[in-house]
Amino acid sequence: MSCYYIIGLRLDNRTHNAAKLQEVLTGHGCNIKVRLGLHEASEEFCANDGLIMLQPCGEKEQIESLLAALNGLEGVKAKLIDLN
Numbered sequence: 001m002s003c004y005y006i007i008g009l010r011l012d013n014r015t016h017n018a019a020k021l022q023e024v025l026t027g028h029g030c031n032i033k034v035r036l037g038l039h040e041a042s043e044e045f046c047a048n049d050g051l052i053m054l055q056p057c058g059e060k061e062q063i064e065s066l067l068a069a070l071n072g073l074e075g076v077k078a079k080l081i082d083l084n
Contacts, residue, residue, distance in 0.1 A: 002084055003033055003057035009070055009078035012049045014039065017075035024073060028066045031058040 011017060025032065032054055039050030056063050063080065070078035 001058055002060075003055060004083040005056050005063050006081040006083070007054040007056060007063075007067060007070070007078055008081070009052045009054070009076055010049065011052060012075040014048050014050055017073065020073050021070075021076060024066075024069045025054075028056070028062075028069065031056050031062050031066060033057045 011021060025035070034053075034055035036053045037050060038052070040047040054066075056066055060082075063082075067078055067080050070076050
């Protein structure tokens with residue numbers, strides 16, 4: 001098992017696509033060590049797109065399964081950095 005992976009993902013139309021993204025993240029929750037969500041927000045504005053960084057842990061096949069599930073979602077583009 002390795003934790004030397006980073007997944008960066010962009011979520012478009014956050015208000016419409018967040019629920020399905022959350023389902024995938026929950027389904028792979030035992031393989032996600034860190035999750036950091038970034039989007040522009042202020043008193044006047046809340047962006048409808050954003051970036052999420054994940055640090056997944058597990059076997060390479062598990063990480064690739066998570067990546068495929070993410071990229072299978074509408075409005076999500078995910079890329080893997082393998083630091084092994």
